[in-house]
Structure formats: structure tokens, C-alpha cells
Amino acid sequence: MIRYLHLAGRLKEHIQMGHFAPGDKLPSVRQLAAEHGVSLSTVQEAYRVLEQEGLIEARARSGYFVAQLRERIARPAESQPPQRPMDVSLWEDVLDMLTGYGGETFCEFQYAMPIMTAPTLKPLLKSLYELNRHRAQDGMSYGNIQGDLGLREQLSRLAAGAGSHLEAGDFVVTSGCQEALSVCLRSVAENGDVIAVESPGFYGAMQAIKAANLKALEIPTDSVAGMSIEALKLALDQWPVKAILVTPTVNNPQGYVMPLAKKQALYQLAQEYDVAIIEDDIYGDIAFDYPRPKTIKSFDTDGRVLLCSSFSKSLAPGFRVGWIAPGRYRDKVLHIKYVSSSMCPTLPQLAIASFIRQGGYERHLRAMRVLYRKARDGMLKGIEACFPEGTRVSYPEGGFVLWVALPDRFDATRLAEQAKQQGIILAPGQMFSATGKYRNCLRFNYIDRDPDTRLAALKTLGNMMSANDT
Amino acid sequence: MIRYLHLAGRLKEHIQMGHFAPGDKLPSVRQLAAEHGVSLSTVQEAYRVLEQEGLIEARARSGYFVAQLRERIARPAESQPPQRPMDVSLWEDVLDMLTGYGGETFCEFQYAMPIMTAPTLKPLLKSLYELNRHRAQDGMSYGNIQGDLGLREQLSRLAAGAGSHLEAGDFVVTSGCQEALSVCLRSVAENGDVIAVESPGFYGAMQAIKAANLKALEIPTDSVAGMSIEALKLALDQWPVKAILVTPTVNNPQGYVMPLAKKQALYQLAQEYDVAIIEDDIYGDIAFDYPRPKTIKSFDTDGRVLLCSSFSKSLAPGFRVGWIAPGRYRDKVLHIKYVSSSMCPTLPQLAIASFIRQGGYERHLRAMRVLYRKARDGMLKGIEACFPEGTRVSYPEGGFVLWVALPDRFDATRLAEQAKQQGIILAPGQMFSATGKYRNCLRFNYIDRDPDTRLAALKTLGNMMSANDT
Numbered sequence: 001m002i003r004y005l006h007l008a009g010r011l012k013e014h015i016q017m018g019h020f021a022p023g024d025k026l027p028s029v030r031q032l033a034a035e036h037g038v039s040l041s042t043v044q045e046a047y048r049v050l051e052q053e054g055l056i057e058a059r060a061r062s063g064y065f066v067a068q069l070r071e072r073i074a075r076p077a078e079s080q081p082p083q084r085p086m087d088v089s090l091w092e093d094v095l096d097m098l099t100g101y102g103g104e105t106f107c108e109f110q111y112a113m114p115i116m117t118a119p120t121l122k123p124l125l126k127s128l129y130e131l132n133r134h135r136a137q138d139g140m141s142y143g144n145i146q147g148d149l150g151l152r153e154q155l156s157r158l159a160a161g162a163g164s165h166l167e168a169g170d171f172v173v174t175s176g177c178q179e180a181l182s183v184c185l186r187s188v189a190e191n192g193d194v195i196a197v198e199s200p201g202f203y204g205a206m207q208a209i210k211a212a213n214l215k216a217l218e219i220p221t222d223s224v225a226g227m228s229i230e231a232l233k234l235a236l237d238q239w240p241v242k243a244i245l246v247t248p249t250v251n252n253p254q255g256y257v258m259p260l261a262k263k264q265a266l267y268q269l270a271q272e273y274d275v276a277i278i279e280d281d282i283y284g285d286i287a288f289d290y291p292r293p294k295t296i297k298s299f300d301t302d303g304r305v306l307l308c309s310s311f312s313k314s315l316a317p318g319f320r321v322g323w324i325a326p327g328r329y330r331d332k333v334l335h336i337k338y339v340s341s342s343m344c345p346t347l348p349q350l351a352i353a354s355f356i357r358q359g360g361y362e363r364h365l366r367a368m369r370v371l372y373r374k375a376r377d378g379m380l381k382g383i384e385a386c387f388p389e390g391t392r393v394s395y396p397e398g399g400f401v402l403w404v405a406l407p408d409r410f411d412a413t414r415l416a417e418q419a420k421q422q423g424i425i426l427a428p429g430q431m432f433s434a435t436g437k438y439r440n441c442l443r444f445n446y447i448d449r450d451p452d453t454r455l456a457a458l459k460t461l462g463n464m465m466s467a468n469d470t
Numbered sequence: 471m472i473r474y475l476h477l478a479g480r481l482k483e484h485i486q487m488g489h490f491a492p493g494d495k496l497p498s499v500r501q502l503a504a505e506h507g508v509s510l511s512t513v514q515e516a517y518r519v520l521e522q523e524g525l526i527e528a529r530a531r532s533g534y535f536v537a538q539l540r541e542r543i544a545r546p547a548e549s550q551p552p553q554r555p556m557d558v559s560l561w562e563d564v565l566d567m568l569t570g571y572g573g574e575t576f577c578e579f580q581y582a583m584p585i586m587t588a589p590t591l592k593p594l595l596k597s598l599y600e601l602n603r604h605r606a607q608d609g610m611s612y613g614n615i616q617g618d619l620g621l622r623e624q625l626s627r628l629a630a631g632a633g634s635h636l637e638a639g640d641f642v643v644t645s646g647c648q649e650a651l652s653v654c655l656r657s658v659a660e661n662g663d664v665i666a667v668e669s670p671g672f673y674g675a676m677q678a679i680k681a682a683n684l685k686a687l688e689i690p691t692d693s694v695a696g697m698s699i700e701a702l703k704l705a706l707d708q709w710p711v712k713a714i715l716v717t718p719t720v721n722n723p724q725g726y727v728m729p730l731a732k733k734q735a736l737y738q739l740a741q742e743y744d745v746a747i748i749e750d751d752i753y754g755d756i757a758f759d760y761p762r763p764k765t766i767k768s769f770d771t772d773g774r775v776l777l778c779s780s781f782s783k784s785l786a787p788g789f790r791v792g793w794i795a796p797g798r799y800r801d802k803v804l805h806i807k808y809v810s811s812s813m814c815p816t817l818p819q820l821a822i823a824s825f826i827r828q829g830g831y832e833r834h835l836r837a838m839r840v841l842y843r844k845a846r847d848g849m850l851k852g853i854e855a856c857f858p859e860g861t862r863v864s865y866p867e868g869g870f871v872l873w874v875a876l877p878d879r880f881d882a883t884r885l886a887e888q889a890k891q892q893g894i895i896l897a898p899g900q901m902f903s904a905t906g907k908y909r910n911c912l913r914f915n916y917i918d919r920d921p922d923t924r925l926a927a928l929k930t931l932g933n934m935m936s937a938n939d940t
Contacts, residue, residue, distance in 0.1 A: 094808075211806050
């Protein structure tokens with residue numbers, strides 16, 4: 001490998017491992033050249049690469065520093081949802097978003113799909129088509145009811161990296177994380193039961209609550225630290241909550257990572273009130289921090305945490321490979337999973353298992369973390385430049401979506417209607433609540449199309465809002 | 471093509487189209503030779519082929535006749551399940567069967583998987599492999615929430631063959647028929663509602679009833695004509711039934727095809743009492759009759775029939791491509807389908823759509839009908855030869871499973887335990903009821919391994935039963 005790229009790679013690792021923290025000054029060019037026995041220009045080239053990736057920044061006459069996210073725009077305040085269990089509505093909004101827009105589009109900010117053109121995915125695709133060629137018979141039979149054993153062994157390895165000791169037998173493979181969430185809800189709760197959720201929270205989980213005839217109790221949620229433990233405690237005192245459903249590690253839609261101590265506190269509260277926790281970890285592996293943040297499941301000593309995840313955000317949603325680590329609810333989960341869709345297709349499981357085993361998954365995650373972080377930074381700058389005074393925004397610590405709260409006078413649904421005329425597709429915020437809150441909010445992905453297109457789209461949106469304002 | 475094979479093929483078509491009925495005398499060799507302008511030996515060879523396939527039989531000094539199933543063993547009498555709604559149990563039995571037997575097996579009679587080594591499946595596998603190679607990007611994205619439009623267009627064509635005019639927009643693609651049934655149950659019924667089912671009936675549907683917190687009301691069912699309309703009417707008078715769930719065309723486990731007039735009567739009764747019908751048509755395309763029998767859905771004028779099916783029995787279960795034609799329940803079905811597992815993988819849908827479009831599906835079905843019918847006939851003979859006096863058996867009109875009722879003194883679960891020691895795996899009958907009836911019954915597939923192995927396994931079972939009897 002070319003020497004400066006090699007050096008850049010090593011420095012990047014150090015930064016990602018946290019050896020240099022955001023804001024830290026990096027060694028001088030001269031110092032680094034001496035340390036690594038390379039020329040000054042090699043170091044300069046390496047720094048230039050890292051600067052382009054947005055990992056470091058040069059300050060005039062001071063040298064290079066690890067980039068820190070400058071929060072020029074305020075974050076959304078802690079949410080204040082209605083403090084009582086509610087029936088979930090808003091399915092029409094979700095359906096409208098899912099069925100997509102038939103016409104030509106300019107920029108699609110509405111979805112939450114990962115980058116799927118990355119060269120690091122190629123070995124996986126190759127393995128999948130070769131399995132289809134040479135092991136077609138395995139693809140035609142029913143597979144193991146719990147999922148392919150080889151995949152579950154790899155899931156066990158991945159879980160270790162998130163702080164949990166789980167055996168292959170502790171997993172149930174599902175058709176994506178949506179099935180995982182749905183099965184878990186039906187396994188821990190019955191008709192009319194109450195589920196505590198983040199607010200805003202993932203619409204797919206909200207709709208699964210609706211479909212299972214359960215009620216959602218939205219808990220005040222902070223855009224930095226997640227669900228309020230104090231508010232949750234009050235809610236548990238007041239209502240017969242059956243389970244807490246949270247996405248604490250790279251939240252959808254806000255992107256925060258709940259601090260570890262708070263994850264532990266949430267677990268302890270669940271113990272105290274004897275309720276289950278359904279932990280949606282679908283974005284956990286694409287947190288920007290490496291090693292990745294630990295799960296709530298990592299504190300689980302009595303099996304009350306049902307960990308749900310999938311490869312839909314870390315690899316691609318089309319594989320439909322998700323899983324549950326259901327703890328003490330294993331028997332019920334296996335039953336509901338079986339009646340929901342029987343076994344999962346075998347070949348995607350085999351392909352992903354071998355991709356993980358051969359290191360391809362780790363390599364892909366490394367590449368994606370860099371891409372997503374850089375895209376986030378660009379998006380934040382774009383929003384800062386184009387959106388009206390008083391806009392608030394979440395600062396994701398992973399993944400590829402963020403949450404925008406416009407000043408209260410704006411109606412996101414109306415803006416989305418207007419934007420659609422220009423081919424800009426938006427995800428209005430109200431479907432991220434049970435009952436149509438967040439009418440001034442939107443979720444944006446920051447990876448559709450290229451940065452220039454995104455910026456142009458943000459400008460168009462900004463102009464629309466100015467025009468509405470006058 | 472060799473001349474006698476060509477002639478055999480034409481004769482077979484005539485038989486399958488019903489131009490010659492079972493028991494009909496076929497034209498003499500001389501007559502046929504003259505009609506077709508071929509030699510006597512060509513006709514003799516053609517007849518020999520059909521005889522080997524079990525479609526016709528030679529009678530000494532009388533000539534050739536279309537084979538008819540001789541019912542040497544009595545059929546099971548109409549069932550007499552408890553006439554009240556029950557909670558479904560027996561999940562442990564189902565799970566035990568689904569997780570399979572770890573050791574070496576001699577013959578596996580327990581499952582209901584089609585023949586998947588047929589050469590007529592090859593074009594489908596090739597297309598799937600090529601799609602994985604050349605259209606990998608389509609495989610990675612979320613697909614259409616209702617399923618691939620191209621596939622739904624083909625489903626519309628297939629539905630026409632079963633007597634229904636359905637547009638592409640009338641279908642929702644699911645992850646197999648199990649998801650279809652589960653989604654439909656949840657779409658038409660709520661906590662505690664009653665579902666009328668056949669008895670015996672498919673365990674996967676029974677377990678979906680359990681998982682949705684519904685109750686099963688087993689209706690007396692005849693092994694020739696299906697669910698008793700009289701008994702159903704009495705049940706509808708007495709209980710607040712929300713839906714009737716039936717597999718009227720090639721029933722699982724009994725294999726009967728409900729007569730068309732009775733299908734219509736069932737539909738009219740559902741209208742009269744304003745209940746939904748969930749029609750499981752998963753085996754419909756592999757009925758031995760061609761053209762295939764019409765569905766209950768074909769009578770549906772007010773959208774109360776939710777037709778469920780999949781390619782799991784006609785092609786292979788591993789593709790996990792099923793569908794619902796939900797009629798008036800479309801909105802609810804789409805919601806529950808979405809929360810259950812989000813979208814279905816695209817590439818298997820594309821592959822199957824092109825397989826149907828290019829005629830491969832019809833070709834495969836033709837080949838399978840012949841194979842399955844021949845296998846059924848062999849199995850019936852084997853059971854007649856090996857099983858104890860007083861055994862009753864169903865005479866399937868399609869598919870690859872049949873139902874055996876041993877004399878009452880036999881315990882099928884105990885027999886299954888014993889048989890397992892010899893590597894013969896059985897499906898005890900009790901899981902085909904809500905509450906453990908049919909303890910003397912078993913479901914057998916008649917296509918695992920080869921005919922000689924099956925016969926040897928039946929002999930072993932027969933000997934076991936004789937030994938138990940003494």
C-alpha cells in the first residue's frame with residue numbers, strides 16, 4: 001500500500017479507538033515523521049486524507065486537531081409527550097411513506113437504508129450467488145426453526161463485542177428486525193397491555209404495538225441521553241406497563257447513544273418494577289465509536305431483556321436477516337416466530353455467516369463508519385446554512401439519520417407536500433409518535449445521492465420555508 | 471421426440487383433462503394405431519409407459535382401462551370433535567416435529583415438503599442464481615410493500631385458473647403461507663374470538679390461532695367432502711364465530727377436495743352469518759385434476775374470502791413466497807403484514823414470476839401431478855398390505871400427504887417413539903387437533919425416499935403394530 005495511506009489508516013484507527021479524543025491536538029508533522037520513519041510529505045499527505053474525511057482539522061498556526069462536532073445549532077429539548085397510554089394512529093402516514101413516490105425524485109431524505117454500493121459488500125454478494133449456484137437444494141428446504149447454527153455462532157461472537165455472553169442457542173433468527181420487534185411485543189404483552197416507548201420513536205415499532213392491540217406510553221426523551229429515567233419511573237408507578245421498548249444505541253430517529261450508566265439504571269428500574277425490556281439494537285454496529293457501545297442486554301442477569309437486531313442497517317435490508325436474543329422469553333418467542341412466518345430462508349444466513357467469519361463484516365463496518373460520519377457532518381453544516389433561525393437538530397453518534405425540529409410555526413406535513421413537487425421526499429415527524437405529535441419535525445437521512453445534491457436540496461427546502469414565512 | 475412418448479403424452483393429457491374418466495375403457499391398440507397412423511408396437515409402448523405411471527391398467531382379455539383408485543381400506547368416518555371453542559395446545563408436539571430428529575433416518579414420513587430434485591425446477595434455480603449475480607442491488611433494497619408487481623401479475627393469471635378474477639393490486643405477497651394465515655387471522659379477529667376450523671386440520675393454523683389469543687372451534691369433517699355444512703351451521707348458531715378457516719382444495723392432512731357445490735354452500739353460509747372465510751389454498755395447484763378445482767374465493771362477490779397460498783408445496787418452501795388475496799380486508803392485512811416482517815425479499819419473487827411467465831411452472835406442475843399420484847397409489851397399496859385390520863385411510867386427490875386412522879387401541883405417539891428407534895419418523899395425529907384428539911391417527915407423506923424404502927418402512931411399522939397387539 002502507498003505509504004501515506006498506510007499511515008493515514010493507522011492514525012484513523014487510533015482516533016477511532018479513542019486514543020485521541022475529539023479536540024485533541026495531534027502530533028506535529030515533524031514529530032510523526034520521526035516516529036514512523038517516513039518523510040514530512042508522507043505525513044502531510046496522510047493528514048490531508050484524514051482532513052478530507054472530516055476526521056481531523058487543521059487550525060492555522062496551531063497544527064492538526066481531532067475534529068469535533070461543533071454544535072452550532074441547538075439540540076431539541078427533552079420531549080413532552082402526553083403522559084398516558086394511547087392507541088397508536090398515523091398508519092396512513094407510514095403507508096404513504098412506505099409506498100414511496102412514483103415520479104422522478106431529486107433527493108429522497110425519507111428512508112433509512114444504508115449505503116449498498118460499497119465495494120466492501122462485494123464478497124458477501126459473491127458468496128450469496130455462489131451459494132445459489134452450488135447449494136440450491138439448501139435454499140429450497142425449510143431451515144432450522146431457530147435459524148442456521150453457523151450464523152447463530154457468529155451472532156454469539158458479535159454479541160460478545162457488545163458486552164453480552166450469549167451462546168448460539170440463545171438466538172432466534174427472524175425475518176428482519178421488524179419481525180423481531182413484532183414477535184417480542186406479542187411474546188411479552190397481551191391485548192390492551194401498555195408498552196413504554198421513546199418519544200419520538202421508530203414508527204415500525206409503534207405500528208407493531210397498534211397491530212398487537214397494545215397501547216403506547218410515550219416517555220419524555222432527551223436528544224442526547226435518551227429516555228428520561230425519572231419520567232419512566234413516574235410512568236411505571238402510575239401505569240401497568242408490561243415492557244419498555246427502546247433503541248438506546250444510535251436511536252432512530254435521533255441518533256443518540258444512551259450513556260452506559262443510564263442504560264444500567266434503566267435495566268435496574270425494569271428489575272425493580274419487574275417489566276421486560278425490548279432493546280432494538282439495529283443501528284448498534286454502526287455507532288461511530290469503536291469498539292461499539294455496550295447494550296442494555298449486557299447488564300441482563302435475569303433474562304428480562306429481549307435484544308432485537310438485524311443486518312438491515314449494517315449490510316442491507318433486502319437480506320431480511322434479523323434476530324432476537326429473547327432471554328427468559330425464549331419458548332414464547334419461538335412459538336410466535338414460528339406461527340408468524342415459519343422458518344427463515346437459509347442461503348442469506350449462510351452467506352452472512354461466512355462474511356462475518358472471514359472478516360468482511362468488520363471491514364465493511366469500518367468503511368461505513370467513516371462514510372456515515374462524514375456525511376453527518378456535511379448534513380449538519382448544510383442544515384445550519386439553509387434552515388431558518390430557531391431550527392434544532394440532533395447530533396447522531398452513528399447511523400445515517402437525524403432529527404430536525406423546525407420552529408413551531410412550521411408544519412412538516414405541509415412542507416413535505418410542497419417539497420414533493422420539487423422531487424424532494426421528506427419523512428414528517430408525526431409518524432414517530434403514537435398520536436401525531438412532532439408536527440414541526442422531520443427525520444432526514446444524510447446519505448441519499450451525493451453531498452452536492454443533498455446541499456442543493458437543503459437549499460431548496462430552506463427557500464421554501466423562507467417563502468412560507470413571509 | 472420418440473413417437474411412442476409423444477403418443478403417451480397426448481393420451482395422458484386426454485386422461486388428465488377428463489376426456490377419459492377413471493374406469494373407462496381405452497381404445498384398442500389396433501384402433502389407436504389406425505387413428506394416429508402409427509405402428510401397433512408404438513401404441514403398445516405408449517400404453518406400457520402409462521401403465522408404469524399408474525395412469526392406466528391392463529385387464530386380461532379386456533384391454534386397457536383408465537386406472538381407478540380402488541378403495542380397499544375404509545376411509546375414516548366423519549370426525550366428532552368437541553363442539554365448543556377451545557384453547558389450542560400441543561405446541562410441544564409441533565415443536566418436536568419441527569426441530570426434527572438428530573440421528574440417521576431410514577424414512578421420514580412426518581414432513582410435508584414437495585419433491586425438490588425434479589429437473590423441471592432447474593430453470594427456476596438458474597434464474598434465481600442469475601438474478602443474484604446480475605441484479606444483486608435489487609436484492610438488497612426494500613421491495614414493494616405489496617410484493618413485486620410482476621409476480622402479482624402472474625398471481626392474477628393463476629387465480630383465473632382457479633376461477634377468480636383478481637387484479638395484481640388485489641394481492642399482498644407474504645413470507646410463505648404461514649405468514650399469510652397468521653396475518654389473516656389477526657386481521658379478522660381479536661383477542662378471545664372464535665375461529666371455526668376443520669378437524670383434523672393443519673397444525674400451523676391451529677398454532678397461529680393460539681398465538682393470536684383466539685379460540686378454535688373444531689367442526690366435524692368428512693374425509694371425502696370436508697367440513698360438514700350442517701355442523702358448521704349449528705356452530706354458527708351457537709357461537710360468536712368470527713371466521714371459518716378451511717383448506718378445502720387438497721386438504722392437509724386428509725387430501726380431499728371439497729365438492730364445488732359444497733364450497734358454494736359454505737360461502738353462502740358465511741354470507742348468511744356474516745363471517746369471514748380464510749381459505750388456505752396452498753395445495754390447490756397440485757390437485758391431481760386438471761384444470762385444477764375452483765376455490766371458495768371463486769364465489770366471492772362481497773370480498774369476505776381471504777385467499778391464502780404460497781409456492782411452498784408447488785415449488786419449494788425455502789423460497790418463502792406466499793400471498794394473500796384479502797378482499798375487503800386489504801387495508802388491515804397490509805398493516806399487519808407490514809408490522810409482521812416488513813417487505814419480502816425481491817429476487818425470489820422475480821425468479822418465480824419469470825418461471826411462471828415462461829411456462830416453467832405449468833410444466834413442473836404437470837410432472838409433479840403424475841409423480842405424486844403414482845406415489846399415492848403405491849402408498850395406499852403398502853398401507854393395505856402392512857397395516858393392521860381395521861386401519862382407515864384417506865384417499866388424497868392431490869398433494870403428497872394422507873391421513874391414517876389406526877384401530878382405536880393404538881397410540882400413535884407411542885408408535886412414533888418406537889419407530890424413531892428404527893429411524894422411521896412419524897407425525898402423530900394429535901397435533902392436527904386443538905386439544906389432542908386423534909391419538910390413534912398419523913399423517914404420512916408418500917414421497918420421502920424411494921418406493922422400496924417406503925414399503926420397507928411400512929412393513930417395519932406393520933410388524934411393530936402386530937408385536938404391540940399380541
